[in-house]
Amino acid sequence: MKLKIVKHLLIALFISQLSIGQAQHIVSPKEHFGFHIGDDYMLANYKQMESYFKKVAEQSDRLIMQDAGVTEEGRQQYLLIISSPENLKNIEKYRSISQRLGRAENLTDEEAKVLAKEGKPVVWIDGGMHSNETVGSHQLIETFYQLNNSDDEEILNFLDKVIVLMWHVNPDGQDLLADWYMQYQDKEQRNMSIPRLYQKYVGHDNNRDFFMFNMVEATNMAKILYVDWLPQIMYNHHQTSPDGTIVAGPPYRDPFNHIFDPLLVTGIDGVGFAMINRLNKEGKPGYVRMDQSTFSTWWNGGARTAPYFRNMVGILTETFGSPTPMEVPVVTERLIPKNGLPNPIAPQKWHFKQSIDYSVSMNYAILDYAARNGDELLYNFYQMGKNSIEKGNKDTWTMYPKFAEQLEKTYDEAVKSGQEEKKEATGYYRSKIIPTKYYDAVYKNPDNRDPRAYIISADQADFATAIKFVNTLIKGGIYVYQSKEDFSYGGKHYPKNTIVVKTNQAFRPQIIDMFEPQDHPHDVQYPGGPPVRPYDAAGWTLAMQMGVSYDRIFEDLNIPLERTDYGILLHAPTNSVEVSKVGYAINGKANDTFIAVNRLLKKGVKVSRDEETQNFYVDAKGKAVLDEMAAKYGLTVTSLTQKPSTLTPINSLKIGLFDHYGGSMPSGWVRWILEQYEYDYELFYPQDVDSKNIAKYDVLLFIGPGIPVGDKPGITRWGKELEKELVPKEYQPWMGSITKETSVxxxxxxxxxxxxxxxxxxxxxxxxxxxxxxxxxxxxENKDGKLAEISSAKYFVPTSILSAEIDTEKAENYGMAKEAKIVFNNSPVFQFQSTDKLYSLGKFTTDKPLLSGWAHGQEYLKDTHLGVVALLGKGKVVAIGPEITNRAQSHGTFKMLFNQLYK
Incomplete structure (x- = not known):
């Protein structure tokens, strides 16, 4: 009888296990998509990926799938949380531990050590940001499947010890790119030359938005990274590697940003070594790093670099490969083993599956590193946050290059004047030794301290834009304070609603970076040689770009203030409008005023510009619109008792904005700006110019490349133009270029x-x-006696912020401050003699206009004009050299565009 019972129990257990096994069957990519991930000439679109994620979510007990916002085109984004079933039952506990350690508030070291042992490290893995970088999106599918399906011992260990967050960055572009590629029946014709940007507005620049968060996809991602989860490692997949290699990855080259915690820099190195070691162990050569790669850790704004300013280990790899088979080319200098490329790869034919395998291996290397070092990752995360808080609570000096240069210059001058005896360099490295007193004079000088707080007064001319700036900080995980009453500090009065940002918080590096100038090192290939170009911008200080006024505070700020909660955005104070029979004046210095103007004009309300005050005058019939603007946007509206005498009526213009086949990113940013400020516009293309279809527009906007200059083409494209017959007919009118011979x-x-x-x-x-x-x-003059551009060894200004003097009497500049902080990227400048029909918008008046970034040879800009207005026949040209619309970040100079959009 007992044997019979045992037999029945065993049978029941077998059936139970069998049913569980069937319930846990995870559909494979081959079953779902109809092909293996990595098959040549095959791509999945986002609709298929979304369906697959949902299907696996129904089958897997290792996965939680959460809605996490919609894209600019309305597609749903998801956060995929993957770990062991036991961990997922306690997921809020582990999320809370990650948050608490990352914010480092109200914790002792001992409490943090306990939490670090109790918690699970959180690792972010994403893909699909740049849609033509198809390895990134498709490795996401394969890794997702393996983590949810495999019972391999290593993977089970990952799931037990790590929380994995997976994220598709750009669903819109995935559908556009994959559908375009797969539309061709002939596999040999499949291509990625899509007709428009693969993110609705900004294409590749979607990876330039991660301190500004203009695009909703960036905002969605920031909420998870910086408010909800705070992962310790963030892995951002990209393509492609330098010629003759397969992967470019960490460790990265100099310079790194001076405000980073050293634990962050060495933490990146640790992860990077784990990645290259795994690839080498698996016989996967071709990993390039350090000085052999182009990537540094200097810049803020990219998906993997922005986390550095929150103490997170950000990892970027650029991986070679495509669904269309490729050849690894012969590059002789990359055939020789060296520290930056210890394991070169031989030239060979390369298939998509190989790239997927490399990417999955690197994902596993990171997960293995996190599994082995989880408590250390969590505790170091806390330690960096604690260090930041302590720095914000005391006098702190950041070791900028300018201070080292100042120290050496002071010493050299003392030697030259005889005040100091010159000491010969000694030691193996023949270093110049400088007495300590010179160090103390710089690095203990109170004038060189970092601020402990910033006060953003509510009485500045464009407080609504200041609030937009503060909201970028809040989206990025910063908390702020706001005054509920007027207060005074340091002999200055501040009104109610003034904002205070204190630096004694875990994400202090981000605060300093958004307020303070960047001091990019003078980075050249050799003394007196050409510059080593920054990966992206050299200077970007957002408060400067946005024209925000603020006061630096260097002591503890003990005044009654109300602290905001993490992630809760601020709103402009509500204003009211008193009834006037005469009309109203609205602030011409505030950007949001232009929203009001456009709404008023669309409703047929008369609007004029007061030439004396540069404010807008609005007919009394406009009160309903002004009420709405004052309530929602905090717009300052003055009810007039007397109509101004110096009024110029304004009307809307029909706006044409230049674009081209493949899409223009500078133009795309301006599309977004125009829509935010409620301008109507249409796109036009080169063929519209050549057919004179542009006559229907009152104003044409060319932002960035478009019109040819000298011998240079007007448009530079990535890759070759498609044959016309491969382009569907609806997109053929977008093709072509502006030519000097026909179009100009x-x-x-x-x-x-x-x-x-x-x-x-x-x-x-x-x-x-x-x-x-x-x-x-x-x-x-060059060596041949001909005029040529000044050599980059003498003059080089990568994206930085310069000071310029604006002619505020010109209508084109109404509402601008006399001194502008203007974004400059080796931009055109002008020289001319002013006349009634040719005049300047502003000048660089000093030989040292640099405010933030790097400006080698900046003295060449002295007395050059930054913008010119030329009256030609019945019309006019307004040419502005600097980047006044830079990535929709430079709010402080938007008015220089807006003023041109009325007649």
């Missing part, structure tokens, strides 16, 4: 007939060729 004469004729052309950035150089006596001052 038509543009000149358009202006002379009464049109207006506004250029920003590189297209502005077209005025050199218009025969109006405007020249390029950044030219010199």
């Amino acid at each position: 004469p038509i543009l000149e004729e358009y202006v002379k007939n009464g049109g207006r052309i506004v250029t920003v950035g590189s297209s502005s150089g077209w005025v050199y060729d218009l025969g109006i006596n405007v020249t390029n001052p950044l030219m010199e």
Whole structure:
């Protein structure tokens, strides 16, 4: 009888296990998509990926799938949380531990050690940001499947010891790119030359938005990274590697940003070594790093670099490969083993599956590192946050290059004057030894301290834009304070609603970086040689770009303030409008005023510009719109008792914005800006110019490349143009380029007939060729006696912020401050003699205009004009050299565009 019972129990157990096994069957990618991930010439779109994620979520007990916002085109984004079933039952506990350690508030070291042992390290893995970088999106599928399906001992260990967050960054672009690639029946014709940007507005620049969070996808991602979860490692997949290699990854080259905690830098190194070791162990050569790669840790704004400013180990890899098979080329200098490339790869044919395998291996290397070092990762996360809080609570000096230069200069001058005896360099490295007193004079000088707080007064001219700036901080995990009453500090009065940002918080590096100038090292290939170009921007200080006024505070700020909760955005204070029979004045210095103007004009309300005050005058019929603007946007509206005498009526213009096949990112950013400020516009293309279809527009906008300058083409494209027959007919009108021979004469004729052309950035150089006596001052004679651009060894200004003097009497500059902080990227500048029909918008008046970043040879800019207005026939050209619309970040100079969009 007992044997019979045992037999029945065994049978029941077998059936139970069998049913569990069936319930836990995870559909494979091959079953779902119809092909293996990594098959040549095959891509999945996002609709298929979303369906797969949902299907696996129904089958797997290792997965929680959460809605996490929608994209610019309305697709759903998901956070995929993967770990062991036991960990997922306690997921809120582990999320809370990660948050508490990352914020490092109200914890002792002993409490933090306990939490670090109790918690699970959190690792973020994403893909699909740049849609033509298809390895990134497809490794996500394969890794997702293996983590949910495999019972391999190593994977079970990952799941037991690590929380994995997986994220598709750009669903919109995935559908666009994959559908385009797969539309061709002939596999040999499949290509990625899509007709428009793969993110609705900004394409590749979606990875330039991670301190600003303009795009909703960036905001969605920031909420998870910086508010909800705070992972210790963030892995951002990209393509492609330098020629002759397979992967570019960490450790990265110099410079790294001076405000990082050293634990962050060595933490990146630790993860990087784990990645390359695993690839080498698995016989996967071709990993390039350090000085052999182009990537540094200097810049803020990218998906993997922005986490550095929150003490998170950010990892970027660029992986070679494509669904269309490729060849690993022969590059002789990459055939020799060296520290930056210890395991070169031989030239060979390369298949998509190989790239997927590399990517999955690197994911596993990171998960293995986290599993082995989980408590250390968590405790170091706390330690970096604690260090930041302590720095914000005391006098702290960041070791910027400018201070080292100042120290050495002071010492050299003392030696030269005889005040100091020159000491010969000694030791193996022949170092110059400088007495300690010179160090103390710089690094203990109170004037060189970092601020402990910043006060953003509510009475500044454009407080609504200041609030937008503060909200970027809040989206990025910073908390702020706001006053509920007026207060005084340091002999200055501050009104109610003033905002205070204290630096004694875990994400202090981000605060300092958004307020303080970047001091990029003078980075050249050799002394006196050409510059080593920054990966992206050299300087970006957001408070400067946005035109925010603030006061630096260097002591503890003990005044009654109300602290905001993490992730809760601020709103502009509500204003009211008193009834007036005469009309209203609205603030011409506030950007949001232009929203009001556009709403009023669309409703047929009369609007004028007061030339004396530069404010807008609004007819009394506009009160309903002004009530809404004052309540929602905090717009300052003055009810008038007397109509101003110096009024110029304004009306809307029909706006054409230049674009081209493949999409223009600078133009795309301006599309987004125009929509935010409620301007109507249409896109036009090169063929519209050549067919004179532009006559229907009152104003044409060329932002960035477009119009050819000198011998340079107007548009530079990545990759070759498609054959026309491979492009569907609806997109063929977008093809072509603005040409000097055909298009430029038509543009000149358009202006002379009464049109207006506004250029920003590189297209502005077209005025050199218009025969109006405007020249390029950044030219010199070369060795052949011909004029050529000044060598980059002498002059080089990568994206940085410069100080310029603006002519505020010109209508084109109304509402601007006299001194502008303006984004400059080797931008055009101008030299000319002013006349009634040719005048300046502003100048660089000093030989040291640099405010933030790097400006080698900046003295060449002295007395050059940053913008020129040329009246030609019945129309005019407004050419602005600097990047006044830079990635929709430079709010402080938006008015220089907006003022051109009315008549």
